[in-house]
Amino acid sequence: MTITSVSTLYLGNALIPTITQADAQLTQLETESTTGQYADLGVQLGESAGYELSLRNSDDLLQSLTTANSLVSGGLSTTDDALNSIVSGARSTLTQLLAWVPNSSSGANLGVTGDDAMQSLVTMANSSYDDQYVFGGINTGSSPMAAFTPGSAAETALSNDFQQQFGFSPTSAGASALTGAQVTSFLGGAFASEFSGANWTTNWSSASSTDTTAEISPGQTIQTSTNLNAGGFQPLSQAYAMLSMLGNSSLSGEAKQAVVTAATTLVNQGLSQFTAIGAQLGEAKSQITQANAEMSTQITLLNTQIGGLDNVNASQIATQLNTLTTQIESAYQITAQLQKLSLAQYLPA
Amino acid sequence: MSLSSTYSIISSAFASTAAQSSTIASNIANASTPGYVREIANQITNDYGGSDVVSISRQANVALLDQLNASTSESSTQSVISTALTTLAQSVNDSPNATSATGALQNGNSPSAMLGNLQSALTTYEASPSSEPAAAAVLTASQNLVSSLNAGAQAVSQAESQADQGMNGAVTKINSLLSQFQQANDAVVSGLQTGANVSQAQDQRDSVLTQLSQQLGVSTTTNANGSMSIYTDSGVTLFQDVPSTVSFAPTATFVSGVVGNAVTVNGIPITGASAPMAIQSGALAGYAQIRDTIAPQYGAQLDQIAGGLISAFAESDQSIPPTLPTVPGLFTAPGLTSVPVPSASEGLAAQLEVNPNVIPADGGSLNLLRDGGISNPGNPAYTYNTTGAASYTGRIQQMVTALGTSQPFDPTAGLGASASLTGYSTNSVSWLQATNQSASDAASYQSSLVSQASGALSNATGVNLDTEMNNMLNIENSYTSSAKLLTTVTAMFQALLQAA
DSSP states (O other): OOOOOOOHHHHHHTTHHHHHHHHHHHHHHHHHHHHSBOSOHHHHHGGGHHHHHHHHHHHHHHHHHHHHHHHHHHHHHHHHHHHHHHHHHHHHHHHHHHHOOOOGGGHHHHHHHHHHHHHHHHHHHTOEETTEETTBTTOTTSOSBOOOOTTSHHHHHHHHHHHHHHSSOTTSGGGGGOOHHHHHHHIIIIIHHTTSHHHIIIIIBOOOSSOOEEEEETTEEEEOOOBTTSTTHHHHHHHHHHHHHHTTSSOOHHHHHHHHHHHHHHHHHHHHHHHHHHHHHHHHHHHHHHHHHHHHHHHHHHHHHHHHHHBOOHHHHHHHHHHHHHHHHHHHHHHHHHHHOOGGGGSOO | OOHHHHHHHHHHHHHHHHHHHHHHHHHHHTTTOTTOOOEEEEEEEOTTSOEEEEEEEEOOOHHHHHHHHHHHHHHHHHHHHHHHHHHHHHTTOOOTTOBOTTSOBOOOSOHHHHHHHHHHHHHHHHHOTTOHHHHHHHHHHHHHHHHHHHHHHHHHHHHHHHHHHHHHHHHHHHHHHHHHHHHHHHHHHHHHHHTOOOHHHHHHHHHHHHHHHHHSOEEEEEOTTSOEEEEETTSOEEEESEEOOEEOOOOSOOOTTOOOOOOEETTEEOSSTTOTTOOOSSHHHHHHHIIIIIHHHHHHHHHHHHHHHHHHTOBOOOSSSOOSOOBOOSEEOTTOOSOOOGGGOTTHHHHOEEOGGGOGGGTOOTTHHHHBOOSOTTOGGGBSOTTOOTTOOHHHHHHHHHHHSEEEOOGGGSSOSEEEHHHHHHHHHHHHHHHHHHHHHHHHHHHHHHHHHHHHHHHHHSOOHHHHHHHHHHHHHHHHHHHHHHHHHHHHHHHHHHHO
16 A cells, blocks of 8 residues: 655645535536426437437327317217218108108198208208318318209209200199109209219319318328218209209109109118218217327327436435535535644644 | 864754755745645755755656646546537427426427427318418428527537637637746756756746646657657647747638638648647647537538428429429528539528418418418419318328438438438437537546546645644754754863863
8 A cells, every 4th residue: 555645735625626516416406306307408318319309299299189180070070960960851851752642732842841951951061160161072161062042053954954855844834744754764864964073063062072181190191071072962962952843843743753753762872871971980080089099198108208218206316415415514524624634733832 | 073073064954954944934835836846855965974955856746747637638628528519409408397388398499399399280280271370380380490490500600600719719828828838948948057946947837738738638758958848649749949839710700611720830730620630639629629520510410401301391393294393392591493402401501491482471371381382372383282172181291291201311411311301300419419418428527537637646746734844843853953962062162162
C-alpha cells in the first residue's frame, strides 16, 4: 500500500463535486416525483425515443379512428332506420295488394296506396345524417332521389311511354279497352326500362354508384353505405310508380289485376334485396363494434407500454430521495469536520 | 577543528533555516491556490559541516499533469457536444405528462409527432370527407408539420452558427494563451540559465497549458534548455520557442449545404473532413464535430423528411393514359415544379410550405384536399374526384397510405435507403436522442474523470498544511537549538577569555 500525501486544497474541496452532483440529482428527482415521468425523456430513452414516439402516434391514430367510427356508426344507424322503414312500408303495401279485389271501383285505393308508398320511399331515400345523404353513395352532397309528382321528369317519361305504346293516356276512355296481357307487356317493356341504366340515373337518381368506404381500424377498410342505384330501390319505385300511375286510371279490372300482379312481384323482389343489404350493413356495424373493442384493448396496451418507457417508479424515487438526502447530509458533516482537522488548531498560541 | 568553526556552521544553519521558512511560508500562502506546485528547499551539507539550501525545486508530476490535461480536453469536447445536442434535442422532446384538450397525450413538436397528428387528422377526414372542420384540421396539421420542419432546420443552422462562433472564440483564446505561454516559457529558459528560482514561471506555464487543453488536445515535450514545445493531439506544432499562428475565418450565415471554414495552424488545417491531422479533443474539436458532422447530418435527415413529404403527397396525371409529369401537391417549396429525388433534397426542410392553393386565407380551397388538383386547380388533369362527389375518399386514402408506404431516401443522411415516411421520421428522433444520450453520458463520465485527475494531481503536487506545520515546528526546534548552541559557544569563549 502506498501512502500518498493529500493536499489541503483537495481535502477541503473533496466533497464539493459530490454535493453539487447530489443537488442536481435532487432537483431531477423532485421533478420526477411531481410529474411521475423522467425529467429528460430524450436523454433517458436515447435510441428508444423514436419507438416511444411511434407508440404515441399509434395511440393518437387509434383514438382518431375510434372517434371517426362513431360518426360512421351514426351514418349506418340512420341507414338502418331508413331501410327498416322502407321494408315495413313495402310489407304493408304488399298486404294491401294481396287483399285487393279485382273490380274497377276499388282502383282508387290502389292509386292512393302507390302515391303514399312512393312518397314515403322518397322521404326515406333522402334520409341524411350530419347533413350527408346516406343513400347518395359518395355523392352525399345532393339529395339522391327525385320526387315522383305529376310533371316530374320521371312521371313525364312514364306518361310519354304509355302514350307512345297505346296512343292515349291512362285516364282516357280508350284505356278501358286494354287487356291484361297488353298491360303486362307494357309494364315488362317500355315501363320497366325507365327503372334501369341511364333512364334511372337521369330521371330518378342523382346518387353515385360508388359506395362510401371508411377505414375503421388500421388497414381495415369497409363499405359503409348503400346507394340508390343498388338494391331494392329500383323494383320498389317501379312497383309504386305503376300503382300510382295506373291504379287510379280507366283500366279494366282485368288490366288492373295485371298491374297488381306485376307490382306484387316487384315489391317481393325489392324486399329480398333490401334484406340482403340490411344484412350487409348490419355486418358493417358489427365489424365497427369489433374494431372499436380491439382498438380499445390496443390503446390500453399502448398506454401501458408508453407508461413503461416514460414513467418513473414512485417508490424507487422516494427511496432514492431518502438516500440522496442522507448522502448530502453526511457530506455536509464530513466537510465541517474536515475543516476542523488541522494541526494549526492544536499548536500553542 | 576549532571552536570558531562552530560559528560558521551555526550561521549556515540560520541561513538555511531562513530559506526553509521562506519556502514553507510560500507553500502555506499558496495552500489554496489551484495549480500551485509545492516547493521544496533542497538542503545539503556543505564543506565545513554546515548546511546550505542549494536550490528550490518543485514537487511536480508530469504524468499526472498530462493526464489532467488530456481528460480536460476530452471533457470539454463532450461538454460542448452535449450542450449543442441538448439544444437540438429540445426540438424533438416529448412534453412529459402534458395532455391536449381532447385528453390525448401531447407528443411534442418533432416532425415525427406532427406527422402522426397529420395521419390522425387525415383518418378523421376520411370518415367525413365533406366536413369543412375536418378538412381545416388536416390543413392545420399540415401547417404544424411544416413549421416543425422549418423550425428544425432553423435549429440546425443555429447550432452550426453557434459552433462556428464557438470555434472563433476558441481560436482567439488559443492565440492569446500561446502568447502568454511564450512569456512564461522565456522566463523559465532565462531563469534556468541564470540559476534563478523559476518555480513561479513553471507554475504559470502549467496553468496556461491546462487552459489551452480546454480549447484543444495538446501534448508536450521539454527540451534540454527547459523550453517546452506544444503539439496538438494530432501532432501539429503549436509552440516551439515561438507560437504558431492559429487562424480561422468565421462564416456569417449557415444554411443547408454551407460548409464552414477549417481552423489552420501555420496553414495546416486541423479541423474538417479534409484535414490530414485533425484534432481529436478539446472544445475546438467538439465545436467542429457539431458544425461539420452532427448538425449537418440531422439537417440532412430533416431535408430527407421534407423531400419525402413532397414526394408522398405529389399528384399524378389522372388522364388515361397519363401524359403529364407528377408534380408537388399539398407540400411544396417556393419555385418547385417537379418532385425532387432524395439525393437532391438539400435545403428543403427550411423552404417547405403548404401549397397556398388549399389555404382559404390565401384564396385557396380546402376541398382540394379531398378532390386533388392542389398543384394546379386550373388543370383538370390532376383532379382525382372527377364527379365532385361530396364523400369521395379515394385521394384521402391515397394520402394516408402514402405516409406508411416505403419510399426511397438518401442513405448518406445515415438512416438507410428506404423506409416509410413515419418510420424514417421516428428513426431520425431515435438517432438524435441516442446521440444526445451518449454525449450526455460521455460528458458526465469525462467530467468525473477530470475531477479525479485534478484530485490526484492536487494530492501529488499540492500543499498539505499539516506537513508544512510539522516542518515549521522542526525548523523552529532547529532554530532554537542553533541559537542555544550559539549562546553556549559564546559563553565558552567568554569563559576562555576570562581565564586568560
